[in-house]
């Protein structure tokens with residue numbers, strides 16, 4: 001595990017974007033696992049800046065997003081499909097047919113999970129999986145539990161996660177109750193995992209996840225078992241690592 005702490009947000013974002021663009025420069029058909037939430041926005045901005053300087057092309061890259069809310073169509077500004085267009089896809093040359101996100105409005109969500117897994121399977125392995133961290137230790141939407149699910153599945157969101165994400169919705173009641181998420185098995189299968197954590201409110205959970213007991217009650221703690229884990233922390237989130 002390689003843990004890097006950055007004094008400024010700008011430096012962290014540059015480093016994160018540098019790792020992703022560096023991979024796509026050397027392997028144009030890379031398979032990227034992408035994340036949403038507030039954490040990766042700065043990294044996506046940097047990736048767009050590098051793209052605009054004609055330093056990288058995403059035309060041949062394939063992307064798989066971690067998760068999507070059940071019930072939200074891609075046209076809903078709170079959906080992760082919308083987020084990805086707004087923060088990344090509309091600003092780079094990614095091929096729409098190669099950018100994959102679970103559908104939140106599939107008539108049969110279970111069948112949608114199977115479809116997504118089969119598609120992931122057809123690519124073999126994600127080259128680089130970008131991850132944020134939930135306040136309760138979730139990765140993707142894999143919530144703390146006495147057991148975790150390997151593949152893509154429908155998950156009931158914890159109250160803590162719904163509260164944390166309520167800031168993006170008009171009212172807390174509008175936060176969807178369920179999501180589709182890639183499973184921890186798929187996440188851990190990625191060749192490299194890039195975990196990005198920002199903010200004082202995540203200092204304790206990231207420390208627990210990376211140095212504490214490996215337990216499904218803190219899904220991110222399973223990342224300790226990954227052979228190529230890179231962790232980018234801002235000064236606040238990295239407080240316990242200094």
Ligand SMILES: O=P(O)(O)OC[C@H]1O[C@](O)(CO)[C@@H](O)[C@@H]1O
Pocket residue numbers: 035036037038039040066067131132133134135139140141161165
């Ligand atoms: O970056 P944020 O907004 O704190 O979110 C952290 C995590 O929560 C999720 O957005 C899901 O709630 C994850 O996809 C993300 O990694």
